[in-house]
Amino acid sequence: MAVEETSGNGIGGAVERLGRATVRGVEEWGYAFALLLETLYWVLAGHFHRQPVRPAAVAARMMTIGVQAVPILAVLTFSIGVMLAIQGIHTLKVFGAESQVVVGIALSVTREFGPMITGVLVAGRSGSALTAEIGTKQISQEIDALRVMGINPLRYLVAPALLAMLVMVPALTILADLMGLLGGAVYTALAMDLSIHAYLDRTAAILQWDDVRQGLVKSVVFAIIITLVAVTNGFAVEGGAEGVGRATTRAVVLSIAYIVVADMLFTFFLTR
Amino acid sequence: MNPAAASPHPPVVIEVTDLVAHYGAHRVLDGIHMRLYRGEIMVVMGGSGSGKSTLLRHLLGLNRPTAGRIVLLGTDMARAGAREMQDLRKNMGVSFQGGALFNSMTVAENVMLPLREHTSLDERTMAIMARMKLEVVNMGGFDHLMPSQLSGGMVKRVALARAIVMDPKLLFFDEPSAGLDPVVSAELDELILRLRKVMNMSIVVVTHELDSAFKIADRIMVLDEGRVLQTGTVEEIRHSDNERIQDLLERRPRTLEMDADEYLARLTGKG
Numbered sequence: 001m002a003v004e005e006t007s008g009n010g011i012g013g014a015v016e017r018l019g020r021a022t023v024r025g026v027e028e029w030g031y032a033f034a035l036l037l038e039t040l041y042w043v044l045a046g047h048f049h050r051q052p053v054r055p056a057a058v059a060a061r062m063m064t065i066g067v068q069a070v071p072i073l074a075v076l077t078f079s080i081g082v083m084l085a086i087q088g089i090h091t092l093k094v095f096g097a098e099s100q101v102v103v104g105i106a107l108s109v110t111r112e113f114g115p116m117i118t119g120v121l122v123a124g125r126s127g128s129a130l131t132a133e134i135g136t137k138q139i140s141q142e143i144d145a146l147r148v149m150g151i152n153p154l155r156y157l158v159a160p161a162l163l164a165m166l167v168m169v170p171a172l173t174i175l176a177d178l179m180g181l182l183g184g185a186v187y188t189a190l191a192m193d194l195s196i197h198a199y200l201d202r203t204a205a206i207l208q209w210d211d212v213r214q215g216l217v218k219s220v221v222f223a224i225i226i227t228l229v230a231v232t233n234g235f236a237v238e239g240g241a242e243g244v245g246r247a248t249t250r251a252v253v254l255s256i257a258y259i260v261v262a263d264m265l266f267t268f269f270l271t272r
Numbered sequence: 273m274n275p276a277a278a279s280p281h282p283p284v285v286i287e288v289t290d291l292v293a294h295y296g297a298h299r300v301l302d303g304i305h306m307r308l309y310r311g312e313i314m315v316v317m318g319g320s321g322s323g324k325s326t327l328l329r330h331l332l333g334l335n336r337p338t339a340g341r342i343v344l345l346g347t348d349m350a351r352a353g354a355r356e357m358q359d360l361r362k363n364m365g366v367s368f369q370g371g372a373l374f375n376s377m378t379v380a381e382n383v384m385l386p387l388r389e390h391t392s393l394d395e396r397t398m399a400i401m402a403r404m405k406l407e408v409v410n411m412g413g414f415d416h417l418m419p420s421q422l423s424g425g426m427v428k429r430v431a432l433a434r435a436i437v438m439d440p441k442l443l444f445f446d447e448p449s450a451g452l453d454p455v456v457s458a459e460l461d462e463l464i465l466r467l468r469k470v471m472n473m474s475i476v477v478v479t480h481e482l483d484s485a486f487k488i489a490d491r492i493m494v495l496d497e498g499r500v501l502q503t504g505t506v507e508e509i510r511h512s513d514n515e516r517i518q519d520l521l522e523r524r525p526r527t528l529e530m531d532a533d534e535y536l537a538r539l540t541g542k543g
Contacts, residue, residue: 150362
């Protein structure tokens with residue numbers, strides 16, 4: 001009766017399970033991609049269907065995803081800047097090249113830590129919340145209710161979240177860059193004979209637009225990853241409150257994993 | 273002139289022909305035929321697992337059937353384009369089992385949502401229309417409350433107000449009395465009858481509550497294991513000689529017939 005039943009144990013069974021897992025994986029990626037296209041379609045063509053994406057809904061999402069994340073992100077990235085300065089000075093002392101710490105912090109913060117910390121934080125804070133929200137709406141039939149009312153759930157729920165992510169993750173990344181650099185500047189000024197002003201001047205001289213751009217490109221990719229992972233897991237919820245919990249955990253773990261892997265790939269291709 | 277006018281029946285609003293549906297490999301609906309006339313209240317009855325919820329999901333266009341045709345208000349759901357489905361959905365109202373109210377919105381905002389999304393009425397007009405519908409379901413004065421502050425019966429009545437806010441021609445009601453005390457569920461029955469009388473809606477109610485079904489139904493359709501056992505008036509169903517229907521009416525436990533070999537195979541996991 002059950003179609004999912006495997007034919008047996010041993011090598012045959014293992015191969016079959018691997019095959020099924022692969023098919024499921026491809027299915028999930030395909031689903032996420034289709035979801036992205038359809039959501040973008042609603043953003044662009046919603047007006048023609050008399051179902052526009054409401055600016056008020058986007059603004060509300062931007063508040064929770066972006067503005068409310070500012071304090072915690074500032075603390076995190078400032079600490080990262082301080083941490084990089086401590087490690088940098090400690091390591092470079094061996095070569096007597098402590099003053100080069102400015103270069104290290106400037107590049108690693110804008111290219112790596114700014115976007116990465118922002119991505120991980122937003123995935124944990126807002127990605128999980130989005131999964132929980134959509135999952136709860138799914139099990140309480142609110143998604144069904146939207147559909148029978150003729151309100152497309154992608155347009156109504158997903159599009160505002162995607163737009164808000166696309167704006168706020170890069171914006172938060174810029175903040176993260178600034179706070180990280182400031183953290184590095186403050187520690188370096190205290191530890192070495194270099195004023196904060198001089199530190200920031202040197203940073204400005206070292207940094208090129210390309211470095212910042214690399215971070216921002218990554219942050220846009222992270223925004224898409226976080227939204228898609230959150231939404232696909234939210235819509236896939238079944239099995240009551242426990243299911244929502246499971247989906248939320250899965251969404252956070254998966255999006256952080258995708259963010260780190262995507263970050264590595266981008267670093268590889270963009271650092272040439 | 274119109275041939276329908278000459279016939280004894282009012283126009284057909286729902287026509288389901290030979291509907292088959294599967295969950296995975298399991299056949300949950302098997303050759304369902306159903307016809308609803310305008311202004312009629314049909315109750316779909318059956319025990320759990322009879323396929324009544326699945327039938328409702330198909331009627332609402334939430335699931336796609338394996339085979340068969342569903343025509344609502346003259347629109348064939350399998351062939352309808354996005355715009356046609358949209359127009360159809362504006363003419364349908366649905367009250368879900370748990371209400372499915374949006375928890376982040378007040379009662380009034382919930383009821384106003386379809387208006388906000390489908391009309392370009394101004395805020396005050398929408399608020400007045402929402403309050404009017406809340407009055408219809410005896411929920412006047414509760415418009416500023418959040419869904420979490422409401423009792424089960426109140427949630428269902430608000431859900432009903434939201435379902436009728438666009439003045440739909442077709443109303444679907446999933447398990448109106450589930451989880452409610454007898455008095456509140458009797459009030460909901462009265463409400464459904466009043467809606468039909470006042471707004472001349474055609475109504476499909478899915479339930480397993482016998483009292484409620486006999487009170488509101490014009491006709492009852494009894495489902496069992498994905499098949500229609502019988503469709504008929506309240507009297508016809510009451511006096512049905514179908515054994516399964518009598519089991520349902522008398523609340524007799526089902527007698528499970530099973531082959532001894534099959535039973536053994538199932539226990540040993542070799543089925």
